[in-house]
Amino acid sequence: MKITENKDLKFGRVVLVGRPNTGKSTLLNAIMNQKVAITSPLPQTTRKNTRVIYSSDKGKIIFSDTPGIFNKVEDYVSKKVNLQAPKEILRADVVVCLVDISRPKGDEENKVIGMVRKSRAKKVLVYNKIDLAVGTHDYLPQYNFLEDEFDATVSISALKNKHVKQVINEIFNLLPVKPENEIIKDIEVLSMTNRPLIGISSDEYISELVREKAYLFLRKELPYSVNVEVTEIKEKKNIIVIKAKILTTNERYKKMIIGKDGRRIKEIGFNARKELELMSGKKIFLDLWVETDKHWPERVMV
Numbered sequence: 131m132k133i134t135e136n137k138d139l140k141f142g143r144v145v146l147v148g149r150p151n152t153g154k155s156t157l158l159n160a161i162m163n164q165k166v167a168i169t170s171p172l173p174q175t176t177r178k179n180t181r182v183i184y185s186s187d188k189g190k191i192i193f194s195d196t197p198g199i200f201n202k203v204e205d206y207v208s209k210k211v212n213l214q215a216p217k218e219i220l221r222a223d224v225v226v227c228l229v230d231i232s233r234p235k236g237d238e239e240n241k242v243i244g245m246v247r248k249s250r251a252k253k254v255l256v257y258n259k260i261d262l263a264v265g266t267h268d269y270l271p272q273y274n275f276l277e278d279e280f281d282a283t284v285s286i287s288a289l290k291n292k293h294v295k296q297v298i299n300e301i302f303n304l305l306p307v308k309p310e311n312e313i314i315k316d317i318e319v320l321s322m323t324n325r326p327l328i329g330i331s332s333d334e335y336i337s338e339l340v341r342e343k344a345y346l347f348l349r350k351e352l353p354y355s356v357n358v359e360v361t362e363i364k365e366k367k368n369i370i371v372i373k374a375k376i377l378t379t380n381e382r383y384k385k386m387i388i389g390k391d392g393r394r395i396k397e398i399g400f401n402a403r404k405e406l407e408l409m410s411g412k413k414i415f416l417d418l419w420v421e422t423d424k425h426w427p428e429r430v431m432v
């Protein structure tokens with residue numbers, strides 16, 4: 131990709147942070163106008179930092195979606211997940227901090243704010259889910275005091291795509307004018323490597339999509355124990371054959387994922403297949419099975 135020499139263009143790194151479930155991935159999808167990150171009502175939907183490039187006539191931004199920050203973490207996966215966001219905050223030019231105004235402020239917000247406070251980046255506070263909570267049904271008074279610490283505040287609905295453009299405008303206003311060579315290099319590398327990440331040929335994207343559908347049908351305690359691995363993608367003339375396994379740490383969970391007469395795994399597979407077919411415009415054969423593997427967290431979450 132050729133980066134133009136136009137000196138009015140702005141370049142930078144922007145990180146989305148917040149506690150789990152505030153809508154960071156939903157906002158990234160709205161910004162990008164396509165699904166680049168999976169979303170779900172369960173915490174820890176995002177497990178690793180996901181970087182994508184946003185381009186407009188104003189410039190280019192490397193957006194980084196981070197996993198939600200937990201206050202107390204005990205299990206191995208959550209501990210690893212909690213280390214992801216701070217790494218990205220360190221490198222960011224602008225930190226976008228999301229809060230969910232439909233829920234009261236919790237200790238997790240304090241932890242997030244503590245991290246954001248340490249950063250020298252410019253800061254945007256985003257009140258999300260205004261479609262759920264306006265006027266008497268919101269917890270805005272619990273968050274308002276934060277505004278003094280931020281360079282800009284925007285109220286949005288990421289899900290309904292309300293005022294998302296305003297977030298982008300505020301980010302561009304706050305980004306430094308001068309492009310840094312290092313960022314341009316990162317953008318070039320990312321633009322070469324991340325295209326498959328959001329395409330049908332990507333193991334990673336398919337695994338994430340199946341994990342999203344699994345979360346749709348699972349209970350709260352399960353996400354921490356589940357991972358998806360694609361073992362085969364074969365593109366034939368009229369059909370793409372995909373084999374993937376859902377790994378879980380416990381026999382009991384395995385039974386829950388399979389469900390009575392295999393109903394749950396079928397539902398997961400059906401929903402994942404439908405979305406993959408929509409994306410690819412091709413017929414998909416998706417072969418899913420469930421395996422117990424106590425050690426996937428140590429392999430995957432390094």
Ligand SMILES: Nc1nc2c(ncn2[C@@H]2O[C@H](COP(=O)(O)OP(=O)(O)OP(=O)(O)O)[C@@H](O)[C@H]2O)c(=O)[nH]1
Pocket residue numbers: 148149150151152153154155156157168169170171172173174175176177196197198199258259260261262286287288289290
């Ligand atoms: N009503 C409403 N729901 C939203 C909005 N934004 C996100 N959601 C929902 O909130 C839930 C969590 O959204 P995610 O985007 O997965 O949240 P996240 O912050 O990325 O969560 P983690 O990856 O677990 O940290 C999903 O069910 C979304 O559909 C919004 O503006 N309004």
Ligand SMILES: [Mg+2]
Pocket residue numbers: 154155156167168169175176195196197198
């Ligand atoms: Mg997320």
